[in-house]
Amino acid sequence: MPNNLIHEQLNKPLANYLRAHRRKTGLTQHDLARVLGYESYGAISRHERFEVVPSLVMALSYQILFQVPVSEMFAGLTDTVEFDVESRLAEFEAHLGEQSGHSPRAAAIARKLEWLSERRS
Amino acid sequence: MRTTQPIRILAVEIRAARLGYAVFESPKRLLDFGAAGFDSPEAARRRIVRLFRLSHPSLLVLRSASYQLKKALVRKSVARIVCREARKLSIPVASVSNIALKRYFQVNSSRSKYDVAASLATRFPEIAWRLPERRKFYDPEPRAMIYFDAVVLGAAQMDLNKKKGSDGILSSASK
Numbered sequence: 001m002p003n004n005l006i007h008e009q010l011n012k013p014l015a016n017y018l019r020a021h022r023r024k025t026g027l028t029q030h031d032l033a034r035v036l037g038y039e040s041y042g043a044i045s046r047h048e049r050f051e052v053v054p055s056l057v058m059a060l061s062y063q064i065l066f067q068v069p070v071s072e073m074f075a076g077l078t079d080t081v082e083f084d085v086e087s088r089l090a091e092f093e094a095h096l097g098e099q100s101g102h103s104p105r106a107a108a109i110a111r112k113l114e115w116l117s118e119r120r121s
Numbered sequence: 122m123r124t125t126q127p128i129r130i131l132a133v134e135i136r137a138a139r140l141g142y143a144v145f146e147s148p149k150r151l152l153d154f155g156a157a158g159f160d161s162p163e164a165a166r167r168r169i170v171r172l173f174r175l176s177h178p179s180l181l182v183l184r185s186a187s188y189q190l191k192k193a194l195v196r197k198s199v200a201r202i203v204c205r206e207a208r209k210l211s212i213p214v215a216s217v218s219n220i221a222l223k224r225y226f227q228v229n230s231s232r233s234k235y236d237v238a239a240s241l242a243t244r245f246p247e248i249a250w251r252l253p254e255r256r257k258f259y260d261p262e263p264r265a266m267i268y269f270d271a272v273v274l275g276a277a278q279m280d281l282n283k284k285k286g287s288d289g290i291l292s293s294a295s296k
Contacts, residue, residue, distance in 0.1 A: 011128065011179055012177075014129075014152075014176075014177060017152070019152075019153055019175065020144075020150075020152040020153055023152075023153050023154065023155075023247065024247045026250055048175075049174070049175065
């Protein structure tokens with residue numbers, strides 16, 4: 001990972017806290033791989049080093065195993081996804097706002113804008 | 122979205138051929154701890170870079186250069202390497218002196234390393250399972266003690282810093 005990327009992440013939550021939760025339990029990466037059905041510990045190591053984002057099934061497996069919600073365990077990733085979705089929603093809302101006055105589907109657009117407004121409040 | 126930014130502290134205890142580390146996240150969560158062996162300063166550098174990548178610390182805490190460090194050239198050179206790598210990533214370095222550590226634990230009525238380790242095990246249950254048994258005077262120091270030495274550094278830094286009300290840096294290292 002380049003140095004500037006590391007520096008950007010200093011005050012942000014870690015992409016995931018898998019290692020912290022594993023260390024708390026005393027499990028090794030080998031143990032975890034065995035419990036989660038992997039043949040070797042490589043995948044676990046890659047998840048912990050933020051090299052690979054685990055699949056949804058694996059993320060849910062971690063949640064069940066450590067009894068911690070996925071969004072909490074993948075706090076940094078959750079923040080990134082949240083930021084991206086909110087940005088795109090804001091763009092989408094602006095786009096709808098431009099169309100609302102003269103579109104044949106005005107009612108549908110109004111409903112979408114209403115939902116967006118409800119969602120914010 | 123989160124409003125408070127977490128502050129992560131990486132405390133590193135350097136020995137002649139091993140370094141112990143502990144990673145804390147504000148307010149008081151022990152994320153990780155462990156030890157890594159090295160047989161050369163270059164190996165130590167690789168270990169510390171790997172630690173930086175895993176923990177993304179906002180602050181690095183070391184034991185300040187003392188008489189012991191001056192005597193132990195390896196430890197001193199490794200400390201210098203660690204500081205240099207931290208500077209490359211713009212990670213501030215704080216040092217806690219032995220005197221500050223002793224005073225801190227006297228206040229907390231801990232008399233020996235083992236009392237300190239036991240009190241830390243209560244405070245951070247994550248590490249309690251590694252608490253070594255009190256050794257006999259003729260036994261060598263348990264290997265797990267290095268984890269507790271690193272945790273001590275981080276915990277002392279956090280608490281002393283809270284008392285001072287500053288930004289987390291007791292004294293900038295100029296190693």
